[in-house]
Amino acid sequence: SVPDELQAPAAGVMAKHxxxxxxxxxxLDALAASLPDGDVVRGQQVxxxxxxxxxxxxxxxxxxxDYGPDLSKVGAIRxxxxxxxxxxxxxxxLVRSYEPSQVTKTNGEVVFGLLRNETSDELVxxxxxxxxxxxxRTDVARVEPVAFSPMPAxxxxxxTRQELADVxxxxxxxx
Numbered sequence: 678s679v680p681d682e683l684q685a686p687a688a689g690v691m692a693k694h695x696x697x698x699x700x701x702x703x704x705l706d707a708l709a710a711s712l713p714d715g716d717v718v719r720g721q722q723v724x725x726x727x728x729x730x731x732x733x734x735x736x737x738x739x740x741x742x743d744y745g746p747d748l749s750k751v752g753a754i755r756x757x758x759x760x761x762x763x764x765x766x767x768x769x770x771l772v773r774s775y776e777p778s779q780v781t782k783t784n785g786e787v788v789f790g791l792l793r794n795e796t797s798d799e800l801v802x803x804x805x806x807x808x809x810x811x812x813x814r815t816d817v818a819r820v821e822p823v824a825f826s827p828m829p830a831x832x833x834x835x836x837t838r839q840e841l842a843d844v845x846x847x848x849x850x851x852x
Contacts, residue, residue, distance in 0.1 A: 704765075705758065709757075712761075712841060712842040715839075715845055716843050717843075720842075720843035720844045723836065724737070725740070728835070728840075729840070733806050734828070735747070736748065742806045742807070744791070744803060744807075746775055748848060751848050753851075760848050761841075761845060768825045768830065776822055778792050778821065780812055780820050781821070783817070784816070788802050789802075790802040792820070797814065799812060800812045800814070
């Protein structure tokens with residue numbers, strides 16, 4: 678149980694968190710309602726475009742990067758709402774083994790990225806698509822999870838409503 682002196686501050690934090698979640702849900706509901714019907718072929722073009730940049734990090738089939746999760750079967754395991762949330766608010770839910778970490782070195786330097794390999798001798802941290810940093814264990818002061826995604830937020834601003842609908846329709850077809 679929570680000590681009496683912490684109950685009021687904890688309730689305040691929980692209320693703020695609940696309000697933030699409600700605001701996010703409202704934003705997603707409004708956005709979902711404003712999307713036109715999508716097209717699979719156009720969605721594939723958006724996914725592969727430099728404007729969206731999805732293939733820099735994500736693969737579908739044999740095309741694309743491996744910095745983010747493989748999306749070849751994402752349509753079978755994610756709802757349309759899940760996909761919209763992942764695109765617009767990528768930090769809302771992170772895929773296991775793609776949770777970012779912050780590695781603080783003994784000299785104070787910080788390395789942010791995805792832990793790709795841990796041995797007794799070193800950590801391998803993917804810091805960007807195609808870029809990894811090796812950190813010897815003797816240089817590691819601490820490793821901590823972080824609560825934000827390496828995937829940029831704001832694709833609802835970068836992409837048009839039609840492009841967003843198209844890419845979601847394409848991803849739903851990936852099964």
